[in-house]
Amino acid sequence: MTHALSARQLAALLPGLDGARPVYRRLFEAIGALILDGRVALHVRLPAERGLATALGLSRPTVTACYALLREHGYARSRQGSGTWTALPEEAVPHGVGRVLPAPEAAIDLARAAPGLPPHVLEDALTRVAPQLAAFTRGSGYHPYGLPGLRAAVADRFTRRGLPTVPEQVLITSGAQHALSLVIGLLTAPGDRVLVENPSYPNALEAVRRARLRPVPVPVSERGWDVEAVEAAFRRAAPRLALLTPDFQNPTGLLMPEEDRARVARAARARDTRLVIDETMTDLALDCPPPVPFAALARSHGAAGVITVGSMSKTHWGGLRIGWLRASARLVTELAGQRIATDLGGSVLDQLLAQALLDGDGDGDGLLLGQVEALRGQRAALVDALTEHFPRWTWRLPPGGLSLWVDLGAPVATALAEGVLERGVRIESGVCFATDPGVFENRLRIPYTMPPALLREAVRRMADTVAEGLRVPSATRRPRLVV
Numbered sequence: 001m002t003h004a005l006s007a008r009q010l011a012a013l014l015p016g017l018d019g020a021r022p023v024y025r026r027l028f029e030a031i032g033a034l035i036l037d038g039r040v041a042l043h044v045r046l047p048a049e050r051g052l053a054t055a056l057g058l059s060r061p062t063v064t065a066c067y068a069l070l071r072e073h074g075y076a077r078s079r080q081g082s083g084t085w086t087a088l089p090e091e092a093v094p095h096g097v098g099r100v101l102p103a104p105e106a107a108i109d110l111a112r113a114a115p116g117l118p119p120h121v122l123e124d125a126l127t128r129v130a131p132q133l134a135a136f137t138r139g140s141g142y143h144p145y146g147l148p149g150l151r152a153a154v155a156d157r158f159t160r161r162g163l164p165t166v167p168e169q170v171l172i173t174s175g176a177q178h179a180l181s182l183v184i185g186l187l188t189a190p191g192d193r194v195l196v197e198n199p200s201y202p203n204a205l206e207a208v209r210r211a212r213l214r215p216v217p218v219p220v221s222e223r224g225w226d227v228e229a230v231e232a233a234f235r236r237a238a239p240r241l242a243l244l245t246p247d248f249q250n251p252t253g254l255l256m257p258e259e260d261r262a263r264v265a266r267a268a269r270a271r272d273t274r275l276v277i278d279e280t281m282t283d284l285a286l287d288c289p290p291p292v293p294f295a296a297l298a299r300s301h302g303a304a305g306v307i308t309v310g311s312m313s314k315t316h317w318g319g320l321r322i323g324w325l326r327a328s329a330r331l332v333t334e335l336a337g338q339r340i341a342t343d344l345g346g347s348v349l350d351q352l353l354a355q356a357l358l359d360g361d362g363d364g365d366g367l368l369l370g371q372v373e374a375l376r377g378q379r380a381a382l383v384d385a386l387t388e389h390f391p392r393w394t395w396r397l398p399p400g401g402l403s404l405w406v407d408l409g410a411p412v413a414t415a416l417a418e419g420v421l422e423r424g425v426r427i428e429s430g431v432c433f434a435t436d437p438g439v440f441e442n443r444l445r446i447p448y449t450m451p452p453a454l455l456r457e458a459v460r461r462m463a464d465t466v467a468e469g470l471r472v473p474s475a476t477r478r479p480r481l482v483v
Contacts, residue, residue, distance in 0.1 A: 003236065004083075005040065007047035007055035009228070013039055014056070023058065024065035031066065032075045035086050036411060038198050038439040039221045046076065046084045088438040108458045110427040112483045113250070113402040113447035115375070117317035121367055122353070129352040136348050143345040144336045146172020146324070150355040154310070154324045157358065163293040163308075168329040171336055174346050175323040176280045176311035177203050180243075183276055183307055183325065184211050186338045188240050195233055195242035197225075199405075199433035199440055201250045201278070202482045204243055213240075217435040220252055222396045222405075227260045234267040241274050247291050248281035251433050251445035252405045253398020255291060265298035280311040280323075283368055286376050287399040295326070307331070312354055314402060315368060318483060322346070322354040375402065381452030385459035390466075403447040405430075411441035415470035416462065423461040428482050 014030050017023055034040040047055070049063045056063070067084055070076035074089030145151065151167040158165035173179040188194065190212035196205060198217035208215050216237045219226045225246075233239070244264070246256035256264075268275050277294045285291070295306040311323035325335070339345075357367060379397075382404065386393055395406045408416070413429030420427065430443025448455060 004045040007051035011055040024062045027066040028069040042436045044086045107426040114318040125356040147351045150351045153358045163296040171332045173323045174321045176309045179309045179325040192240040193237045195239040198435045231267045234271045238271045245278040248401030253401035275306045277308045280314045281401045283315045285400045378448040382448040382455045385456045389463040403445045406444045419465040425458045
């Protein structure tokens with residue numbers, strides 16, 4: 001499948017070339033930065049030298065010299081008769097992912113973007129659901145669709161947000177990742193193409209790889225989704241599924257504008273591609289109203305068959321393994337059948353607790369409001385600490401979600417993650433969120449889900465690590481658990 005970048009598209013991505021001379025070196029640095037930051041994908045054919053020179057108002061020899069530098073430094077490969085293609089230098093691709101993790105209690109864990117649950121909230125919910133649990137023990141305990149009361153609560157939640165839903169359209173799952181795995185297992189076959197964001201949630205990418213699907217990455221930059229690239233990917237690849245997180249995207253925290261949603265919905269409809277929309281972050285609106293469900297807008301643009309995935313892990317507690325998906329009643333029935341092969345149903349106790357938190361006597365709304373308010377304060381503390389210790393690092397303040405997507409200004413993220421681990425801080429480099437190895441080596445996802453004092457301490461330890469110098473990461477593999 002050929003993917004070419006036009007001269008107009010590349011010119012639109014490039015910053016101004018005024019200032020440092022020579023211009024060909026400035027152009028080389030700018031294109032290399034776009035590749036390293038994932039805004040220009042790997043294995044993409046660059047525009048012809050003459051065309052790019054015209055688009056940029058430069059001489060052809062200037063572009064020729066730039067392309068020569070790209071090849072010399074490993075950011076491009078040329079094929080006789082087929083043009084110049086983007087690549088990464090070998091030294092930019094980490095060959096190992098570190099050492100064995102320390103005991104969890106020994107580290108400030110910034111690899112897991114998920115909040116804790118106040119103990120009293122869980123205690124109160126347990127008190128309320130204990131009598132209900134006793135009643136359920138008279139039955140088998142198997143509920144492959146989920147408990148009726150919880151399905152109704154989730155359906156009501158969608159309806160209140162602007163997407164009319166009945167319980168038959170809801171399947172309760174063991175988290176959002178379980179929901180995604182069920183969808184992939186039922187609706188795809190090895191070799192199918194699946195559109196994914198780049199960067200994206202690592203566990204979603206891993207599910208795509210394990211199913212032996214072919215990811216079709218589309219860039220998400222600090223300016224948002226490249227909707228032209230999304231539309232082109234639909235036309236070019238006709239993917240079976242498209243996995244998108246339009247509400248406070250993980251890891252960038254971006255919110256997709258309504259006009260972009262409409263264009264994506266129309267492009268998906270034109271290629272009969274099912275949209276799988278991850279809404280695990282949708283309630284975490286810190287600086288804006290909570291967004292209307294993507295499926296409601298998509299329906300108005302004729303895109304049927306949108307599958308919406310949600311979870312309580314990011315809004316309440318990851319230890320409460322409760323997620324859901326919303327789809328047509330027919331598809332929910334088929335997915336429940338898929339589920340029975342591996343999982344006869346979720347924990348009744350967890351589902352009763354989830355229902356109590358969502359709709360009981362208003363505690364669900366009260367807890368969520370408290371979580372959002374706490375996140376605002378923690379985000380401010382993290383921003384202040386980073387500004388103090390790393391004035392050259394940059395980021396865009398996200399309107400919601402759980403983390404900052406920080407640009408370190410140099411491809412040192414893996415080395416920093418390795419070094420700070422020795423100081424008791426666990427964090428993963430941006431490479432973990434990339435569809436291709438080595439991309440986003442200049443990025444860190446830094447969650448603000450911990451108390452301000454711990455966030456400030458983590459940043460201080462990062463500063464101490466950088467001050468002592470960063471070493472090349474070891475080749476020993478360590479397990480990753482990024483949420």
